[in-house]
Amino acid sequence: MAAPILQLEKATIRFGGLTAVNALDLVVNEGDLVGLIGPNGAGKTTVFNLVTCVYETTSGTVRSNGASLTGLRPNEVVEAGIARTFQNIRLFRSLTVFDNVRVACNLHRTSAPVQALVRMSAFRNDEAAIARRVEELLELFHLGRYRDAPATSLPYGEQRRLEIVRCLATQPKLLLLDEPAAGMNPTEKGELMALIKRIHREFVPSILLVEHSMRVVMGVCQRVAVLDYGVKIAEGTPEEIRNDPTVIEAYLGEPHGSSWAHH
Amino acid sequence: MKRIPTPLIALVATVLAAFGVSFFSDRIDPYYLDVMIGVGINVILAVSLNLVNGYTGQFSLGHAGFMSVGAYLSAAVTLLAGPRLLGEDGGTALQQGLLFLAALVMGGAGAALAGLAVGIPSLRLKGDYLALVTLGFGEIIRVIFQNVESLGGALGLNGIPNYTNVFWVYAFAALTVFTVVCLVRSTYGRGFLATQDDEIAAEAVGIDTTRYKIVAFVVGAFFAGVAGGLYGHFKLTITPTGFDFTKSIEIVVMVILGGMGNTPGVILAAILLTVLPEMLRAVEQYRMVLYSLLLIVLMLVRPKGLFNFNFTAIAARLRWRYLAARK
Numbered sequence: 001m002a003a004p005i006l007q008l009e010k011a012t013i014r015f016g017g018l019t020a021v022n023a024l025d026l027v028v029n030e031g032d033l034v035g036l037i038g039p040n041g042a043g044k045t046t047v048f049n050l051v052t053c054v055y056e057t058t059s060g061t062v063r064s065n066g067a068s069l070t071g072l073r074p075n076e077v078v079e080a081g082i083a084r085t086f087q088n089i090r091l092f093r094s095l096t097v098f099d100n101v102r103v104a105c106n107l108h109r110t111s112a113p114v115q116a117l118v119r120m121s122a123f124r125n126d127e128a129a130i131a132r133r134v135e136e137l138l139e140l141f142h143l144g145r146y147r148d149a150p151a152t153s154l155p156y157g158e159q160r161r162l163e164i165v166r167c168l169a170t171q172p173k174l175l176l177l178d179e180p181a182a183g184m185n186p187t188e189k190g191e192l193m194a195l196i197k198r199i200h201r202e203f204v205p206s207i208l209l210v211e212h213s214m215r216v217v218m219g220v221c222q223r224v225a226v227l228d229y230g231v232k233i234a235e236g237t238p239e240e241i242r243n244d245p246t247v248i249e250a251y252l253g254e255p256h257g258s259s260w261a262h263h
Numbered sequence: 264m265k266r267i268p269t270p271l272i273a274l275v276a277t278v279l280a281a282f283g284v285s286f287f288s289d290r291i292d293p294y295y296l297d298v299m300i301g302v303g304i305n306v307i308l309a310v311s312l313n314l315v316n317g318y319t320g321q322f323s324l325g326h327a328g329f330m331s332v333g334a335y336l337s338a339a340v341t342l343l344a345g346p347r348l349l350g351e352d353g354g355t356a357l358q359q360g361l362l363f364l365a366a367l368v369m370g371g372a373g374a375a376l377a378g379l380a381v382g383i384p385s386l387r388l389k390g391d392y393l394a395l396v397t398l399g400f401g402e403i404i405r406v407i408f409q410n411v412e413s414l415g416g417a418l419g420l421n422g423i424p425n426y427t428n429v430f431w432v433y434a435f436a437a438l439t440v441f442t443v444v445c446l447v448r449s450t451y452g453r454g455f456l457a458t459q460d461d462e463i464a465a466e467a468v469g470i471d472t473t474r475y476k477i478v479a480f481v482v483g484a485f486f487a488g489v490a491g492g493l494y495g496h497f498k499l500t501i502t503p504t505g506f507d508f509t510k511s512i513e514i515v516v517m518v519i520l521g522g523m524g525n526t527p528g529v530i531l532a533a534i535l536l537t538v539l540p541e542m543l544r545a546v547e548q549y550r551m552v553l554y555s556l557l558l559i560v561l562m563l564v565r566p567k568g569l570f571n572f573n574f575t576a577i578a579a580r581l582r583w584r585y586l587a588a589r590k
Contacts, residue, residue: 052467078469090464092457094524103453104468113478116449117442119268123449130450170469 003066004029005174005206006082010060011050020046022230023060028174033200033207035221035238037214039251042227044210045087048176051208052077052084064174079107081173085163087182087210091151097143097162100151101134104169134169141165141195157188161195168203175204181213193219218242226250274441281433288429296429300497302537303432304490307439309517309533310526311486314443316515317524318452319479320459322390324511325381325397326487328404329374331506333488334495335414337370338423341496345424363426367435367492374488375481377404382480386473401508408503419502420495427497435493439486444526446482455479456524520561522568531570 006028013021021043028034036044049055051062053072062069064080072080092100109130115123138144141161146154151162160180167175177196181189193216200207200220211217217224218238225235228250234241241247288296312326341362349358385396409417446452457465458472465472495501513536521532539557543550561569 054463073471074463074466075469075471078467084467086464086467090461090467092460092464094456094460095453099453099456102450103457103465103470105450106454107469109450113446113449113451116445116451119271119445124268127450166468 002030003063005032005064006051006208007063008047008050008060009063011047011057011062012059013046013050013055014058020230021050021227024227024230024232026225026232026235028206028208030173030205033196033220033222034209035217035224036208036210036227037212037217037224037241038227041229043230044227045178046230047227048084048178048210051082051176078170078172081171082176083167083170083172083174084176085160085167085178085180087178089159089163091159091163091166093150093152095151096148097138097146097151097154098134098148100162101137101166101169102130104166105130105133107170137165137169157184157191160184160192164195164199168199172204174206174208175199177207177209177211179211180209181211181216184213189213189216192216196220270441270445274437277437278434281430281437284433285428285430298538298541299429300427300432300493302534303429303436304493304497305514305517305533305537306436306530307432307486307490307493308514309521309529310436310439310443311483311490312514313518313521313524313526313529314447314455315479315483316518317522317529318443318447318455318459319476321386321476321479322394323397323480323483324394324508324515325401326483326514327506327508327510328397328401329378329484329487330491330494330510331404331408331501331503332377332484333367333370333374333491334501334506335370335408335420335491336373336488337366337492338420338495338501339414340366340369341424341426342420342422359424359426363431363496366426366496367431367489370492371485371488374491375485377488378481378484379477382477382484386476386480398508398511401506401511405503405507408506415502417503419500419505421500423495423499423501425496425499427493432493432497435486435489439489440526440530442482442486447526459524516558520558520569522570525568525570528568528570532568535569 004027006026008024008026010023010025011021012019012023024047026036026047036047038044046055050057051069053069053074053076057070064082067080069077069080092103095103109126111123111126135144135147138147141164143158143162143165146158151159154162164177164180180196181192184192196207196209196216197220209217209221221238223235224238224241226233226241226244226247233250234244234247236244308326308330312323315321315323345362348354348362354362381397381400385393385400388396408414414420447455454465454470454475457468457470458475462472491506517532517536518529520536521529540550540554543553546553
């Protein structure tokens with residue numbers, strides 16, 4: 001079997017005396033849609049920062065397709081096919097919706113920067129191809145009508161969607177979504193679930209989703225891992241996790257019922 | 264069908280226009296000619312600094328330093344290689360032109376190398392810290408030129424041939440604007456703005472922000488070096504103090520006043536800030552006081568830059584009006 005698209009082995013990071021992520025084993029295979037949940041401060045976003053090389057692991061390894069990601073720069077991780085979104089949306093303020101996506105196409109640009117100055121047909125064809133791809137993506141995700149608007153002028157839900165579309169423009173093999181449902185109302189969450197399923201079906205083979213909204217996690221993920229204080233306390237299907245006493249204890253402090261799962 | 268791209272047409276047209284004007288330059292009042300050349304040099308400086316400070320968001324205060332590298336280097340080329348290559352009589356106009364072009368390009372290349380040398384270690388710094396490092400670099404360069412006797416020391420280099428004319432200045436000004444605009448508008452160049460807006464997000468879409476910063480720095484330094492070469496062959500004498508940090512500040516002011524990351528605005532600001540002190544000559548000793556006051560007022564009234572208009576919004580409004588009028 002081929003090496004998994006993402007494999008964390010005993011991945012650990014310490015900030016001084018605090019062990020934010022402790023000996024985490026996690027595997028995302030091609031085709032997986034995995035959820036990563038846990039109470040506030042459990043270390044979910046830190047896991048993302050480890051994978052994307054924003055932080056360096058204190059010990060343990062992070063591999064993609066068998067190759068270690070340790071020591072790469074964050075932009076090289078994207079080149080390796082792993083793209084992420086951010087918990088607090090990070091769009092480029094001074095760029096339009098179109099350009100926010102266009103700038104993410106640089107990895108798949110075929111013309112050299114110098115060609116922007118010579119402007120012969122190779123450059124123009126490449127720019128036209130990129131523009132077509134961006135417009136296609138925007139249309140597919142219903143952002144076409146905002147094409148020339150400043151990215152930050154979009155409604156909140158659309159900004160989230162734009163950030164995801166911007167990730168897709170890098171043509172990732174693995175997509176890391178950091179709390180995409182944060183601040184969304186029930187209707188928007190419903191749309192988001194459909195969106196994630198669609199992206200998984202049509203665009204990115206593997207997705208790792210960090211999310212607080214149980215409705216979203218339980219609704220879309222095939223497998224869920226639970227973090228508490230940096231330690232993985234459970235992993236299984238949504239149904240198993242819903243009924244796991246350790247998980248319930250981590251969230252509620254006492255083994256009682258499963259009503260939390262419906263929030 | 265093969266189509267010549269518009270930016271190239273604009274570039275060639277400007278260069279040809281500058282070439283045309285240079286034929287009539289002896290009919291223009293020398294004072295106005297001087298102001299025109301000063302305007303052109305400042306446009307090169309401001310537009311190239313705008314790539315670094317405006318588009319890429321790296322606050323550099325060392326532009327005069329790069330300018331001095333280019334000025335000294337190109338002056339050295341024409342002073343040392345000139346007599347040997349062109350002979351006693353000074354050579355034909357074409358020979359002089361080619362020598363000058365080579366000198367300018369070498370001056371620019373030298374400044375670009377200096378930009379690379381300063382940029383690689385210092386671009387890890389941000390904001391105020393980078394400003395201080397680049398300021399320090401400018402001062403170091405100045406002190407070096409002041410103490411190297413073979414470059415004239417504190418007295419500076421004299422007897423530089425008078426090669427700069429309207430053609431060279433405006434040809435290079437057009438090339439600077441062309442380079443910056445074409446770079447920034449391309450898919451590649453959008454990365455400069457992404458770097459400025461949010462480095463973490465830029466890296467998350469695969470942009471190598473360090474590389475972009477260095478490219479901006481090197482390209483900016485190249486054109487500053489060319490501007491320095493033009494300046495030297497225009498003033499005919501260069502001294503280290505002519506490139507101290509007040510010169511850097513002057514260029515930064517043009518960029519800020521024009522609106523960071525807004526090339527048309529920066530061009531207008533460069534023109535205004537070169538012409539304004541000349542127009543204020545009428546009030547003699549109060550000139551710089553008035554100049555400074557005007558700057559303060561301008562910044563209070565238009566803090567985002569004097570000429571920072573939202574061109575897309577204006578275009579959209581005009582189109583809207585046109586469509587409404589047709590109905």
